[in-house]
Amino acid sequence: xxxxxxxxxxxxxxxxxxxxxxxxxxxxxxxxxxxxxxxxxxxxxxxxxxxxxxxxxxxxxxxxxxxxxxxxxxxxxxxxxxxxxxxxxxxxxxxxxxxxxxxxxxxxxxxxxxxxxxxxxxxxxxxxxxxxxxxxxxxxxxxxxxxxxxxxxxxxxxxxxxxxxxxxxxxxxxxxxxxxxxxxxxxxxxxxxxxxxxxxxxx
Numbered sequence: 001x002x003x004x005x006x007x008x009x010x011x012x013x014x015x016x017x018x019x020x021x022x023x024x025x026x027x028x029x030x031x032x033x034x035x036x037x038x039x040x041x042x043x044x045x046x047x048x049x050x051x052x053x054x055x056x057x058x059x060x061x062x063x064x065x066x067x068x069x070x071x072x073x074x075x076x077x078x079x080x081x082x083x084x085x086x087x088x089x090x091x092x093x094x095x096x097x098x099x100x101x102x103x104x105x106x107x108x109x110x111x112x113x114x115x116x117x118x119x120x121x122x123x124x125x126x127x128x129x130x131x132x133x134x135x136x137x138x139x140x141x142x143x144x145x146x147x148x149x150x151x152x153x154x155x156x157x158x159x160x161x162x163x164x165x166x167x168x169x170x171x172x173x174x175x176x177x178x179x180x181x182x183x184x185x186x187x188x189x190x191x192x193x194x195x196x197x198x199x200x201x202x203x
Contacts, residue, residue: 056089137198139176140175168199
């Protein structure tokens with residue numbers, strides 16, 4: 001009768017020592033690692049994509065367009081009020097930049113058309129244009145060189161005012177009044193048809 005009791009005790013001892021080792025090792029090493037790794041990799045990108053930043057990063061601008069700091073200062077609180085993330089706010093900035101580019105191109109086109117119209121008027125003018133165009137333009141250039149400052153020359157070229165018929169007419173008259181002080185004046189020099197380049201070659 002003693003042997004079965006010892007045998008039963010031994011069987012119990014074997015069960016308690018073997019089973020916990022297998023089950024505890026498998027559960028503690030496998031399950032927590034898999035679930036935490038999967039959750040962090042799946043959820044983090046979604047949270048960042050919808051996140052409204054505390055401070056927006058610098059916005060990308062097209063070449064030649066600068067950020068209007070005052071306007072941006074007014075826009076950022078609106079971005080936050082609308083709960084826009086960085087990408088959504090950038091889309092609005094892109095739209096504004098596109099509008100600025102279109103406005104600038106329109107202004108440049110109108111400016112060039114105006115200058116071309118003035119130059120056409122000079123060439124067709126009965127007093128300073130026509131067959132006397134080259135001669136009068138040379139006289140006007142001498143007057144600009146003699147009485148104008150580099151700053152005035154730059155202004156006339158950059159602003160386009162130097163191509164206005166009345167400005168050219170004024171310098172032709174000044175040149176004719178002072179022609180006696182400059183023997184040989186009035187002869188054509190360059191034959192370029194660009195009035196600005198001939199009157200203001202350094203600009």
